[in-house]
Amino acid sequence: MTNQQSSIDNKAQENTGQISPQVPPPPDGASNVLREVIASDPASVLERQKAFGIVPQNNAEWLAFIAADDEAKAKEVQAVIDEAAVSVERDEIEGVAVYHVIPDEIDPKHEDHLFVHVHGGAYVLGGGVGCVAEALVIALATKMPALSIDYRMAPRNPYPAAVDDVVNVYRHLLTQRPARSMAMGGSSAGAGISLSAIQQLIELDVDMPGALFIGTPGSDLSGSGDTFHTNQGVDRNIPTYDGVLEAMFELFAGGLDLKDPRISPIYGDFAGFPPTFLVTGTRDLFLSNTVRTHTKLRQAGAVADILVLEGVSHADYLVELASPESQLFLSELDRFFTQYLRFSSRPAEKVLARMSSALGLSLRLEPSASS
Template identity: 40%
Template sequence: MITQPRRATRSHAPAAKPKAAQTRNATAWGWGILAGLVVATSVAAQDATPLQVPAKSVPVPGDVSPQMAKVIGAPLRANWAIQPRTGEEWKPVAEAGAAALARQVPGMLARLKVTVERTTIDGVRAFILTPDDIPPENRDRLLVHVHGGCYVLNPGEAGLPEAIFMAGFGRFKVISVDYRMPPEATYPAAHDDAMTVWKAVTRTTDPRRTAIFGTSAGGALTLAIVLRAKQEGLPLPAAIAPGTPMSDTTKVGDSFVTNAMLDNVLVSPDGFCDAGAKVYANGHDLKDPMLSPVYGDLSGFPPTILTTGTRDLLLSNTVRVHRKLREAGVEAFLQVGEGQSHAHYIRDDTAPETKAVFMEIAGFFDRHLAR
């Protein structure tokens, strides 16, 4: 703003306005300018030419552990571009991946000193994970876990790594929901199974001593459980931890573009995970908050800790949820892993970054769960 030189005489100057009036006028003027800028920016964004970014090689960050460097530096997922269109086509893909991952589970259980037991809760398949040593403050606490996998992957023991890490590093008892997936069932089967377990937990455990957590599709399910509990007038958990949630299956978000072909797990917004979500949705509106929770009413949510990475295709999904929670007045904490692609923090339990993530979540839960 250019200020005109002050006149030498004030004999014809108008009387000075009261300070409060000056403040109101200045504030109104400021908001008017801001509103104009917002409108102009919105119009400009619609008309702007996309930024052209030159091709470049992206090195592994130099300040990560050797274990995480190996995960970050891995090539793009081999089958990232597959597009199975039915549950029957997804089944062999899921079974092959599950067999490979399940072979790693015994080592994780041994290293983190956790035992696992199969169970059924009101007809829903589940696992109970118990650390060898539960501290006194956690003995009456219980966590519910919903695994990830784009709603079509990681059945059975393959869905357990994150639950094992939470039980082992955080030393909480965990119930992990082995929800139905295509071709066994489509939407809303996973949501219904997760809700069934949540209702059962609230009948036996004080909800003030509980939390819900999960990653990717499990992060979206974590948010959806709270949305449904609110709608149905059910108790809410004391805290939740949605990790890199699939909070917008309509693929809105800056990082779907900026991190495409950089995230070595999901790789592309049009890759396997998008195909899996569509098969699970089975024609249901993808913008429904049950499938895209960022469009839901997040007011009244419990304290929330979110986790993502700088190379995560769902970084924007996570950031947008964090911002919406903050706007709703919800206590929300966001942790972002350096160089990490989608859900890298559940890839290697020996990486110090993995332990740091789960210790952060455990500390958050400890502050918010009743003892």
């Protein structure tokens, strides 16, 4: 921190940023589905805030905490896989565990595309088959194949293991298919790791994917940002930074400062980023993380679109899948992928066939001068 910044902070020393946790009423601007969820939930936001204050005290406690969480998640996700019209298969690429997520039905426009998914879980949780949860949602909604990376995590493997795994898998995929046929991304920690991986790939001068998806990202893990204050005790999924969340970020950082640009990519460089779609909500603890990332991208000259959803907490769009908010997110993401993904080695006759059919359409629509 510079001296100037520190003097600014001193001037504002009365402000601890501790706003009394109090959940606003369900907003009129949210869907009835989301309003019902919010209305039934305010007490549990406070309970969850207390739960987030409990931090495992040693390595054994961490490993037990992680194992319990991963096991529950795996059971839930496996049940979905068993019922859904999708195949999920474990594989290894460059020594990294990955899952191929292939919906039974593929949209022809996405037949050559691949969503390279980086899961969330606060840099510590969500390993094993549970890592595919978000990939399942997105692959099924967009009817597009996905590959979910089960990257190594803390406390066993702190930074840079996770980022290295994503970089290595992506570089391997590049030997098999054009860069612009792939989208990369994920939510929360998955978005933070994706940002770091892209920054590293740019440094390595590797071709960028056609599109990037950044959902409510861990772009600043230091807890700095307006909405860490204004949405404390408001976000129903992660009500507070203080406690287990910060502790998990410290595990990931493995001794590096939480403001180090390798840990918090918001402090890194955004020049050369691919077209990026971002999503957050008005109750999201990471709303500031998301809008700051969007602004950095725009300042760096990247194509970057952001969707901010009323009443939506951190990653709610993956939780309340029946909500119109989630449906809007999925259709906007699909539109973005469709706009920016390409398959440059597609045979010329396929492209020409499409073009002539489009020309035929426009000719048919042309108003006739003689009529």
